[in-house]
Amino acid sequence: MRERLIIVGGLALFLLLFAYPVLRAAVYHTQTSAPQLRLTSQGSTCVAPTDYMRTSHMRLLSQWRTDVVRHGDRRFVAFNGKVYDKSLTRTCLGCHNKQQFCDRCHAYSGVSGPHCWSCHNDPQAATAKVMP
Amino acid sequence: MKITRKEFLELSGLSILGAGALRAVHAVKAAESAHANSLPSDSPKKQMALAIDLRKCRRRPGCNLCSQACHATHNVPHIADPRHEVKWIWNEGFASVFPLEQNGYTRRNYNGSPLPVLCNHCEKPPCVEVCPTGATWKRSEDGVVMMDWHRCIGCKYCITACPYGARSFNFSEPREALQQVNPDFPTRSLGVVEKCNFCAERLAKGEAPACVEACPEKAIVFGDVLDASSDVSKALDASYSIRRKPELGTGPNVFYFL
Numbered sequence: 431m432r433e434r435l436i437i438v439g440g441l442a443l444f445l446l447l448f449a450y451p452v453l454r455a456a457v458y459h460t461q462t463s464a465p466q467l468r469l470t471s472q473g474s475t476c477v478a479p480t481d482y483m484r485t486s487h488m489r490l491l492s493q494w495r496t497d498v499v500r501h502g503d504r505r506f507v508a509f510n511g512k513v514y515d516k517s518l519t520r521t522c523l524g525c526h527n528k529q530q531f532c533d534r535c536h537a538y539s540g541v542s543g544p545h546c547w548s549c550h551n552d553p554q555a556a557t558a559k560v561m562p
Numbered sequence: 563m564k565i566t567r568k569e570f571l572e573l574s575g576l577s578i579l580g581a582g583a584l585r586a587v588h589a590v591k592a593a594e595s596a597h598a599n600s601l602p603s604d605s606p607k608k609q610m611a612l613a614i615d616l617r618k619c620r621r622r623p624g625c626n627l628c629s630q631a632c633h634a635t636h637n638v639p640h641i642a643d644p645r646h647e648v649k650w651i652w653n654e655g656f657a658s659v660f661p662l663e664q665n666g667y668t669r670r671n672y673n674g675s676p677l678p679v680l681c682n683h684c685e686k687p688p689c690v691e692v693c694p695t696g697a698t699w700k701r702s703e704d705g706v707v708m709m710d711w712h713r714c715i716g717c718k719y720c721i722t723a724c725p726y727g728a729r730s731f732n733f734s735e736p737r738e739a740l741q742q743v744n745p746d747f748p749t750r751s752l753g754v755v756e757k758c759n760f761c762a763e764r765l766a767k768g769e770a771p772a773c774v775e776a777c778p779e780k781a782i783v784f785g786d787v788l789d790a791s792s793d794v795s796k797a798l799d800a801s802y803s804i805r806r807k808p809e810l811g812t813g814p815n816v817f818y819f820l
Binding site: 495499500502504519520545548549550551552553 | 701703708710711712743744745746748749750751752762766
């Protein structure tokens with residue numbers, strides 16, 4: 431009899447802890463939604479289709495890094511025939527704002543791994559340090 | 563011919579040893595030739611080089627415009643502490659650059675004159691030999707000794723290996739020591755080695771290195787030493803030049819006219 435109490439009590443505690451995030455959200459009416467991303471310059475096309483960029487931008491950037499640093503190949507011919515400079519600072523951030531675009535999605539999905547910005551510059555950053 | 567059991571065993575043992583030794587010799591030979599083939603000095607298409615005319619350089623005592631231009635272009639942090647300073651091209655005293663060329667006259671006339679030094683982009687770069695991650699390598703297309711800062715783990719082997727002191731380590735956060743940032747070139751991060759890249763990013767656009775452009779005396783000539791018609795080849799044909807520590811066999815590609 432005593433064991434049954436411990437078992438049922440333990441199970442109830444486990445279920446309570448397990449469901450805590452859901453219960454908390456129900457009680458406090460908190461809601462999370464994916465960040466609504468905005469582009470700095472609307473209407474222009476990206477270097478690759480949105481679906482590809484959403485899932486594989488890291489692969490593209492890694493390939494660009496290898497091409498530029500290791501092979502000195504800085505020209506990127508996009509899917510639509512447009513030619514871009516393989517540059518994170520100039521090409522990517524020419525349309526995307528780091529704070530409004532990269533950071534928000536990475537913070538939302540908890541991906542804090544890449545250290546791009548400890549060396550690469552954000553030309554839109556409102557710091558007096560950046561030369562025009 | 564009679565052979566005793568002892569002689570038979572001795573002979574077969576020696577034969578096995580001999581066959582084994584031959585294999586070992588072949589293996590060493592193959593490894594050595596493979597190593598020799600991997601050396602970047604094997605027929606590069608181009609070899610970029612600098613020739614610095616110190617006769618022109620001396621017209622402006624204390625001038626360091628080449629260094630200023632380079633460091634502004636490449637976001638090289640200015641750190642006053644000499645143990646932590648980071649530099650790509652800088653002025654060094656005659657005695658430490660050319661210790662074996664000294665005599666009473668050089669001491670009297672050249673000490674105190676600017677003598678720009680930088681990475682020599684060696685034919686056989688010792689820094690490349692020691693790098694455990696392949697973060698530094700010699701580009702086969704133009705002989706520039708490049709760095710991939712993404713790959714540098716900051717072990718500093720290359721700093722020890724370089725006989726010219728051309729490499730610096732970021733002991734502190736480099737962005738904090740930058741007054742201005744050129745957004746077109748990345749900064750470095752803490753714990754990474756850096757050095758002159760012969761302005762690889764400018765060469766890609768067909769521009770001359772920043773130091774060459776910045777020199778008001780046009781004392782620095784840049785070009786391909788394997789091309790006999792290049793400016794640097796012509797300058798080296800016209801005057802007697804010396805290099806730093808050629809006795810080490812690194813094959814430096816920065817030449818000086820005294």
